[in-house]
Amino acid sequence: MQKIVPVKQQSHPISRKRLEKAMPKISPSTREKLIRYAGQYETADFLVGDPSWFMHQVDGRENQEAMAFITSCLSYGSRQQFMKKVQLILDQTDGRVDEWLREGLFRRSFRSDDKRCFYRLYTHAMMHHFFCAYQDLLHREGTLGQYVRQQSTDALSAIAAITRYFGQIEGSMLIPKDTQSACKRVCMFLRWMVRSHSPVDLGLWSDFLDRRTLIMPLDTHVLQQSVALGLLNSKTATMSTARRLTAQLAEIFPDDPLKADFALFGYGILHD
Numbered sequence: 001m002q003k004i005v006p007v008k009q010q011s012h013p014i015s016r017k018r019l020e021k022a023m024p025k026i027s028p029s030t031r032e033k034l035i036r037y038a039g040q041y042e043t044a045d046f047l048v049g050d051p052s053w054f055m056h057q058v059d060g061r062e063n064q065e066a067m068a069f070i071t072s073c074l075s076y077g078s079r080q081q082f083m084k085k086v087q088l089i090l091d092q093t094d095g096r097v098d099e100w101l102r103e104g105l106f107r108r109s110f111r112s113d114d115k116r117c118f119y120r121l122y123t124h125a126m127m128h129h130f131f132c133a134y135q136d137l138l139h140r141e142g143t144l145g146q147y148v149r150q151q152s153t154d155a156l157s158a159i160a161a162i163t164r165y166f167g168q169i170e171g172s173m174l175i176p177k178d179t180q181s182a183c184k185r186v187c188m189f190l191r192w193m194v195r196s197h198s199p200v201d202l203g204l205w206s207d208f209l210d211r212r213t214l215i216m217p218l219d220t221h222v223l224q225q226s227v228a229l230g231l232l233n234s235k236t237a238t239m240s241t242a243r244r245l246t247a248q249l250a251e252i253f254p255d256d257p258l259k260a261d262f263a264l265f266g267y268g269i270l271h272d
Contacts, residue, residue: 023248024230031252034229037266038259044199046262051075052192052200054086061204062098065145065193066134068202070097072189073130073174077120085119102138106131121173130174133166145193145205154213155194156243159186182237188217191258200262214258216249218242225264228271 047053055068070089074082092109093100100106110131114124134144141147144162151161160179163186167177176183194211196203216222218237222245226232231248234241249260 023244024233026248026251027230030229030231033267034249034252034260034263036263037270038253038263041266041269042198042200042259042262046200046265049079050200051079051083051086054083054090055192055202057090058093058095058097060098062143063096064202065143065204066097066101067093068192069134069144069189072185072192074119074122075185075188082119098138101131101135104132104135106135126173129169130166133169137165148205149208152209155187155190155209155215156213158190158209159183159215162186179239182218182239182242183215184217184219184237184242187215187242190214191217191261195256195258211256211258212250212254214246215239215242216246216258217261218245221268222264225268225271229267 047056051071052068054071055064058064058067067090071086074086076082090097093105107128110118110124110128112125112128114128116124118124118127137144137147141150147165148158148161152158156179163176163178163183166175169175175186190205190209191214192201193205194203194209194214195201196206196211218241220237223232223235223237223241226245226248227235232241232245234244246257250257253259
């Protein structure tokens with residue numbers, strides 16, 4: 001496996017003027033709905049059937065961080081299908097996810113020469129290389145959180161640090177290679193790590209990343225909901241679109257824009 005060398009690099013923020021360009025005005029009714037839905041759906045019941053449930057099934061900061069990151073990387077496609085794969089990994093670790101990674105115990109189930117499919121586009125070999133890179137980071141930095149702390153000052157630079165490190169893995173598709181795409185799963189992981197005082201999110205990184213800098217996890221479904229609510233007029237899920245949406249949501253939740261993630265979830269439940 002090629003050596004992964006982290007390189008500190010500044011993110012390139014989009015100016016506030018560009019973020020505000022062509023942003024629709026939020027109607028009073030939309031504002032009222034989103035505030036109501038956020039309060040209604042950010043509860044412990046949200047965890048049932050959601051990938052965030054897995055990080056609450058292990059004890060200790062290191063185990064929670066590692067479980068959350070692995071879960072976020074596998075969270076695409078059918079929930080029913082990818083959650084089976086996350087459960088499989090949780091069962092193999094017996095809840096000691098950090099130890100499973102550090103000691104290379106994942107090699108028992110994920111071999112570098114195993115080309116069988118693990119989940120959708122991910123082979124066992126691809127998962128092996130991903131876990132090896134994660135193991136290397138843990139040995140070098142201590143935890144993923146320590147690496148991000150040293151490499152970033154806000155959520156965008158944190159996303160850039162994570163994509164830069166794991167994007168060097170040859171043939172890997174688990175992590176985007178840069179921040180041009182919406183990086184939905186990385187943004188979701190950061191929500192879990194940064195938002196505190198939540199029955200859902202862990203807030204393990206709240207001491208060094210400001211939740212006001214978090215970026216909305218944007219996929220096609222959220223994009224469609226945002227257009228329907230008049231929050232966006234774009235139909236492309238890119239990082240710039242995700243940041244425009246976040247700026248809109250910050251008008252409603254200025255101290256905690258990603259509280260709106262629960263609001264949009266509620267909107268989807270009631271209007272799908």
